Amino acid sequence: MNLFQVRKGQFVYYNNELHKVYSVKAMFKKSVHLYRLKDMQQVLSKASDIQLYKPRHLDSFIFYGKRYTIDQSKLPEAGDYILIVKPAPDFLDHYSLNEIEKVDNVEDGNVVTTRDNGVKHSEYVLLVPGKLEGSHEIAYFDINLVSSMQQADDEALAYLSDDDVEMKPAVGDIYLDIQSSTKTMIVAMTEDEVMFGHGVKVHITELKDEDKFTLIYRSEEDL
Template sequence: MKLYQVRKGQFVFYKNELHKVYSVKPMFRQSVHLYRLKDMEQILTRAADIELYRPKHNDTFIFYGQRYTIDQYKKPEPGDYILITKPAPDLFDHYSLNEIEKVEEVHENSVTTTKDNGVKHHEYVMLVPGKSEASQEIAYYDKELVPEEQRLKDESISYLAEKDVTLQPYVGDIYLDKRNNTKAMVVAVTESEVTFGHGIHVHIAELLDEESFELIYRYSTD
């Protein structure tokens, strides 16, 4: 489905791979800014060059070197990831279409994420690690065009560490958390997540979203 009105957060196919729209700037010729979901590589393009995809139950895709499958029926537990497909944030919440967040607490009518967002149960679907036999591949528009060696590499965190060595966060780095208008220091880093001093936990991939975070100090051991 070709797009005539591009929205932030939409899943789209570009050059056979799944991307997400993170910014639209109509004044520019290449007005659509994308992230490639498998590794968060940034792309500038036009609406005419992308094709809309609406994620659904049992779809499977790669998010920053790890594969997940959408499950609209499974109930989350703390530590699980969710995909927000029907965002209706309250006044003090900050999330939008197709954001991926980690669950910190589960309540009767909602979950609280590690970004301090309260997301109601009808607003999201679960992201279950791995894939099932019945799942539908959406990491690629046509997976037959992608060599098996490349498909295996795309699901490798170690490959990303080598590829994005200059972008890897370190304990001591300071970022501007634009949503909370707060300067925060990185106090812990795991394979895929960062913990800030003001208590927020985010996926490493989110640090590349220029509308949410800005690196203002790089800690160096040199």
């Protein structure tokens, strides 16, 4: 790809694996900053080293150690995840291309996410857990280059590094929620989600998005 073609949120392949662009900084030699979707590892690359991919119906990929398949024919329910593929946010909403958000409630196909974003039915596709019949593998550009053992490991949260402190928030950590300009504490957690004191619930990976959250205080530093 050429640098002028690269946009935040695009899905791209880098080193045979599916990534997402989170920043483009033209002044750097490696100007394209990526997250590897399977584990949210950050990568710096050049535009010439990546290949654009536009997600489609029945595409199946790994997001933070769990597999999902895109299903355009099914409506979401509360608790489901959606992929925003045609973002057209209203003034008070904050989301962009290929954001993955959790559904809080649904009305006539339009959803409100746990980030309090109102997303119209024409803007998103549903992410169904697991691999559906007839689905297309897009986690890898060429799956023949990936061993069966590596494929199994990639779909297990247990493989995520215990040493990745940045990806291990804890109850008591305080963040600045940039979109609402609110300082808030993590009050509860599940395996892959955190709940803040101001009522917002997000996927753990969103804490790495510098446009959404800034870490202010880490409770474990006092242990």
